Amino acid sequence: MQNANVSDKTIGRLSTYRRLLLYRFGTAGQSHIYSYQIAGLAGVTAAQVRRDLMVVGYSGSPNKGYRVEDLVGSIGEFLDRPEGQNVGLIGIGNLGRAILTYFSGRRPKLTIVAAFDSAPDKINRTIHGCRCYAVEEFPAVAARENITVGIITTPADAAQRVAETLVECGVRGILNFAPVALKLPPGVHCEDIDMTMALEKVAYFARKLARD
Amino acid sequence: MQNANVSDKTIGRLSTYRRLLLYRFGTAGQSHIYSYQIAGLAGVTAAQVRRDLMVVGYSGSPNKGYRVEDLVGSIGEFLDRPEGQNVGLIGIGNLGRAILTYFSGRRPKLTIVAAFDSAPDKINRTIHGCRCYAVEEFPAVAARENITVGIITTPADAAQRVAETLVECGVRGILNFAPVALKLPPGVHCEDIDMTMALEKVAYFARKLARD
């Protein structure tokens, strides 16, 4: 298999490039784009962009750059599963609901097909087109809806237990908003988004920069 | 000035350690803790923890480890401004509202004191104890409330303009949820949280791991 281990950061940047191209393509509509133009939009170096794009196997043309349409297609072939992937969200609090709204229709190949919570008053409803279930129903729903990706927006103390359920049901990718380090077996990829940590970091550097 | 340039990642981990200690301290209540115990909770190595803690200038004791209470205090002295810092949020959409709720009362030294939007129907209200203003009022409110940190939850096309306003008003730290690379002058720290990118990354690796 080619490109057996591509850097986590490279995948992230490819996702960013594609979105910028889609946005740019819709408005400006230029047919070709240079690495330095993508770099300017994404806030990275042109060499970085070229190196990342080599990973997807799409070659640019010297002095003409990259064809926008083909490039978007190639990144899509590389990043997406053609038939799409279904996502389950666990934890229907304020953050969970915001994320349901945020991702609704944003990426055609990634759909949040079901949401789960342990509180009885939150289940058997529909939020932004997404059906809500009890956590106990996850195995059945995951199998029926073919859920391969999970988003955890539960409180910290419930996250580990939820993660274990997800893994047991065949989920290999987890986006974790709970502020705990999940203990997961090998073969499961977890991406953590810790908003409290991010805000404290920003506050620290703001304070430090203000002193100078 | 000692420790002139501490790694961005170190600051983030220190924030994580503190929260874990506060959580742990409240429930378990042990007076001392070893580096490997913190490491286990945070998902890093013990050597990493020791190196990070040296940055805050708090020394542990061989064979006894770190005093939990003193350690939390030392990290606080290092990370926080004693009188606290005020935060402004711009963009009162679903994500903005979720973040207002999420940070409400979570960190005593960091308070979101005002929210801003351009839509008339969203201003002059109070959401979770936070007053909402028109974006044009930002300079006046920021000066009055001493806002030094900004959270951007606007759509992508408004983010750069908003960021420039923040910087003009003396904000030195920005937490950016909009999926664009903000062009900022030196002396301003920006932390990006790109949820779409994170989900696409997770989906990619889930797909890749499922193939193996």
Next chain:
DNA sequence: TAGATTGTTAATCGATTAACAATC
């Protein structure tokens, strides 16, 4: 062709890891 770009290799940089000395 000349010029500007792309693809590729070597050098640099920074953070992490591992090994060791110091300490209670």
Next chain:
DNA sequence: TAGATTGTTAATCGATTAACAATC
């Protein structure tokens, strides 16, 4: 003391950057 831990230095690792050859 012996043992287990902490603080410190050197080695490793990986990603990024810079330099260069290839190409339209």
